[in-house]
Amino acid sequence: MGKVVFDVQYQTSLAFLISYYFYCTGLSAGSFMISTLSYGFGFTKFKPASKMGVVAAVLLLLLAPQFLLMQVGWPIKSVWNHFVYFNPVSAMSYGAFLLMLYPVNSIIYGIFMFKGNMKMTKIFGLIGIPMALAVHGYTGWILALAVARDYWNTGLMPIVFLFSAMVSGISMMILLIIIRDRFFTKEKVINHDLIDSLAKILGWLLVVDLFLVFCDYSVLLYSKLEAQEVAHFMLFGKMSFWFVILENLIGKVIPMIIVFIPGMRRSYFWLILAALMNMAGILAMRVVTVYGGQVLPLM
Amino acid sequence: MSNPHKKEQHTGKDLPRWGMVIDLDRCVGCHTCEIACKMENDVPLGIWRSWVKEIEKGKYPNVVRSFRPTLCNHCENPACVKVCPVGAAWQREDGIVMVDPHLCVGCRYCMSACPYEVRYVHPQKGMIDKCDFCHTRVDAGLKPSCVEACPASARIFGNLNDPKSDVSKLVSTKSVTTLKPEMGTDPRVYYIGLDMATMEIKREAKLVWEK
Ligand code: SF4
Ligand code: SF4
Numbered sequence: 001m002g003k004v005v006f007d008v009q010y011q012t013s014l015a016f017l018i019s020y021y022f023y024c025t026g027l028s029a030g031s032f033m034i035s036t037l038s039y040g041f042g043f044t045k046f047k048p049a050s051k052m053g054v055v056a057a058v059l060l061l062l063l064a065p066q067f068l069l070m071q072v073g074w075p076i077k078s079v080w081n082h083f084v085y086f087n088p089v090s091a092m093s094y095g096a097f098l099l100m101l102y103p104v105n106s107i108i109y110g111i112f113m114f115k116g117n118m119k120m121t122k123i124f125g126l127i128g129i130p131m132a133l134a135v136h137g138y139t140g141w142i143l144a145l146a147v148a149r150d151y152w153n154t155g156l157m158p159i160v161f162l163f164s165a166m167v168s169g170i171s172m173m174i175l176l177i178i179i180r181d182r183f184f185t186k187e188k189v190i191n192h193d194l195i196d197s198l199a200k201i202l203g204w205l206l207v208v209d210l211f212l213v214f215c216d217y218s219v220l221l222y223s224k225l226e227a228q229e230v231a232h233f234m235l236f237g238k239m240s241f242w243f244v245i246l247e248n249l250i251g252k253v254i255p256m257i258i259v260f261i262p263g264m265r266r267s268y269f270w271l272i273l274a275a276l277m278n279m280a281g282i283l284a285m286r287v288v289t290v291y292g293g294q295v296l297p298l299m
Numbered sequence: 300m301s302n303p304h305k306k307e308q309h310t311g312k313d314l315p316r317w318g319m320v321i322d323l324d325r326c327v328g329c330h331t332c333e334i335a336c337k338m339e340n341d342v343p344l345g346i347w348r349s350w351v352k353e354i355e356k357g358k359y360p361n362v363v364r365s366f367r368p369t370l371c372n373h374c375e376n377p378a379c380v381k382v383c384p385v386g387a388a389w390q391r392e393d394g395i396v397m398v399d400p401h402l403c404v405g406c407r408y409c410m411s412a413c414p415y416e417v418r419y420v421h422p423q424k425g426m427i428d429k430c431d432f433c434h435t436r437v438d439a440g441l442k443p444s445c446v447e448a449c450p451a452s453a454r455i456f457g458n459l460n461d462p463k464s465d466v467s468k469l470v471s472t473k474s475v476t477t478l479k480p481e482m483g484t485d486p487r488v489y490y491i492g493l494d495m496a497t498m499e500i501k502r503e504a505k506l507v508w509e510k
Contacts, residue, residue, distance in 0.1 A: 002354035002365065002496035006330075008347050011419050013410035015507070073405020073425030081385040081404050092384035092408050147378045147482055148414035224481075226500065238506055295504040298416050299352075299369070299478070 010297055017071040019286035022139050023168070024064035026161065026282065029136035030169010032057035032106060032128060034198070039113060040125035048191050049198070052176055054110040061103045061135070091141040098135040105131055136165045143289065150227035151234075151293035156216050163209040168282035170202045171255070171275035178272065190268070199271055202278070203259040206252050213248065230296055239292040242284050251281010315458035316394045317432055318487040319446070320469045321368050323494070325453035328353055328366040335448030336370075339433060346419045348430040349445055356496050365494035368454065370445070371396060371417045371430035372478065372486030379409035379418065388427070394459075394487055395432050403427050414482040432456075459487065 035053025037046040069075040082096035109124035140158030147153055174195060181190040220231035234243040255274035257264075264270040328351060336342065336349045349370035357363055373396050379388045380396060387402035388409045403426040410418045410427065421428040433443035441447070446456040457464035462471075466489075469475070475489040478498070 001499060002356035002494075005353040005355055005364065006350075007352045008350045008369075010416045011346070011410070012507070013407040071406070073420065074403075078385075078404035078406060081387075081402055085385040085387075085402055087384055087386045090382050090384045090408070092382065092406065095384070142408065145382060146408070146412040147484075148412055152411075229500070233504075238504070238509075291507075294411055295506065297500050297504065298414060299498060299500065 012291070012295060014071070014294065015291050016287065017067045019283070019290045021064050021067035021071070022136075022161070022290065023283050023286045024060045024067065025136050025139060026165030026286075027169050027172050028057045028060035028064065029132040029162075029165045030167070031060070031173055032132040032169075033166060034170060034173050035113075036125040036129055039118070039121045040129065045194060045197055048194055049173055049177055051110075051113060052180060053173060054106055054113060056172065056176065057132070058103055058106045058110060061099070061106065065099050091138055091145050094134075094138055095142070098131065098138060102128070102131045102135045133162060137162055143293065146294075148298060149230075149294050150220065150223065151230045151289070154216060154219070156212060160209070160212050160216065163205060163212060164282050164285055167202060167205045167209055167252075168279055170198055170205065171278040171282075174198050174202070174275045175272065175279075178268065192266075195271065196265065199259045199265050199274075202275075203256055206256040206259075206278070210248070210252050210256070213252075226296075226298070230293070233296055234288065234292060239288060239295075242292065243288045246284035247281050247288055250277050251284055252278070255281070314393050314460070316460045316487070317373065317437060318394070318457070318459040318466050318470075318489070319370075319373075319432075319443075320455045320466050320473075320475065320489045320491065322453045322455065322469070323366060323490060323492040325451045326351075326366050326368065327451050327453075328364060329450060331448050331450060332368055332445035332454060335444045336430070339436075339444035342428075343422055346422070346428075348417075348428070352497055354494075354497050354499075356494075363494075365497050367490075367493065367497035368445075369415070369417065370488060371432075372415060372484065372488045373432060375485035375487060376483060378412040378414065378482070378484055382408050382412040384408065391434075395434050395437070396429075397431055397434065398427050398429060400424065400426055414479050414484060415486075 031053040034046060035050040035057065037043045038050050072078045079096070082093065087093045105124060105128050109121060109128055112120040112124060137158045140161030143152035144154060144157035177195060178190055182188060217231055220227045233239055255278040258270050258274040259265050330351050333347060333350050340348055342348050349368065352367040352369055353364060355362065355364050373394055377390060377396050380390050384406065385402050385404060387399045388396065389399060390396050405420065405425045405427065407420065407427065418427050418429045436443060442456050446454045455465050455469060457466035459467055459470065461467060469491065470489055473491050475491055476493050477486040477489055
């Protein structure tokens with residue numbers, strides 16, 4: 001209706017560093033899940049992926065908080081204050097504890113696994129699962145509890161985050177297992193059964209992920225003005241390349257088609273391509289959600 | 300250890316609840332409040348604790364310029380205080396929402412939770428800063444700087460708990476509104492005659508990779 005004569009430019013609060021942080025915790029949680037499939041739940045088919053999974057989970061979770069520390073204005077003070085001044089109603093408050101406990105638990109779990117102590121591995125693996133869910137789920141809550149942003153403020157956000165974590169984690173595991181088997185084993189043969197099962201799981205998780213995105217957007221488009229505007233911004237506006245093409249087409253739909261066509265799934269060329277596209281797509285998803293979700297001015 | 304501010308708060312029944320009424324029938328859009336605030340609080344270039352959004356609407360000869368002076372609403376249910384992980388965003392018992400520089404770690408979570416975009420990162424301190432109703436002046440019995448400076452007396456400040464104060468009288472006798480009541484933050488800055496066109500948002504944003 002009106003033309004703006006004077007207004008103040010709002011500073012962007014959370015941006016790329018936070019996207020990378022979410023991406024790394026997601027990869028970590030996803031690869032941890034894969035590693036517990038055999039030791040925690042007895043799916044022995046996935047045993048060759050377990051050690052790799054736990055190493056990846058620990059390394060990524062040591063990397064992830066570095067992005068967080070680069071983002072905050074006062075990194076050292078932030079570590080201290082998070083532990084000392086706990087605010088029970090803030091989702092971010094729990095993060096410091098999770099970011100501390102989850103790697104410690106994963107390291108203990110990994111040590112028992114490498115030592116071959118099945119019983120203890122199972123115990124720490126099962127303790128680790130809720131932690132892995134929490135360490136990534138809480139990042140979804142951080143966004144969901146920011147009441148001002150309609151794109152974030154939905155109960156779906158933690159679930160969307162968990163599914164994107166699992167798909168990107170599985171894609172990463174597929175790539176790592178192929179590299180390990182091909183180049184770092186004596187036989188130089190890729191464990192085909194394992195890769196095939198992981199690819200099938202990836203396909204079904206992608207179906208759920210796409211369904212969640214559909215649910216989210218169908219509600220946004222019928223919701224209040226600001227929600228509609230942010231949905232249009234993602235679907236048709238400046239963010240559409242990132243959201244439609246990178247996140248959903250390249251990141252989810254094409255990989256899903258590849259892993260559901262048996263001929264393509266069994267070809268390592270296509271499978272590697274699918275995994276790479278999916279990993280890139282989930283990175284785009286983090287940028288779309290964190291940066292795109294709050295870049296539109298509110299007032 | 301819990302939030303140290305819990306202990307610092309006073310107890311006592313007859314505490315004030317500070318609030319503000321902005322009468323847009325009086326506002327002339329001179330931006331004096333903006334400048335007074337910048338001077339009083341030493342606000343760096345490029346950021347504002349309080350500013351006047353200005354829009355033009357209509358077609359000649361039926362045109363108007365509308366203003367929306369903006370500041371922290373010192374909400375009764377502040378979104379920023381709930382989300383702050385270290386309790387640096389806190390609320391005094393008299394309602395003023397504060398940022399404690401000893402606690403704030405600059406994580407910016409409060410910025411993304413506040414529906415009014417009134418919090419900013421202080422470029423030198425690396426922490427969050429925002430309007431605090433000039434709490435040092437208020438504690439000394441003075442009015443906030445913007446209220447004092449307004450040539451049209453469009454900003455009225457006072458104790459909402461006192462039924463005889465100017466703000467209470469205006470809130471109870473005029474048609475007032477707050478910004479975005481649907482956010483559930485329950486603001487304590489009231490507007491008289493707010494033009495909804497000043498609340499419109501632009502659908503477009505400039506992305507960081509755009510020149
Ligand atoms: S206007 Fe924003 S910063 Fe001020 S109290 Fe309300 S939520 Fe907090
Ligand atoms: S930036 Fe400071 S005030 Fe805001 S949530 Fe983080 S620690 Fe709290």
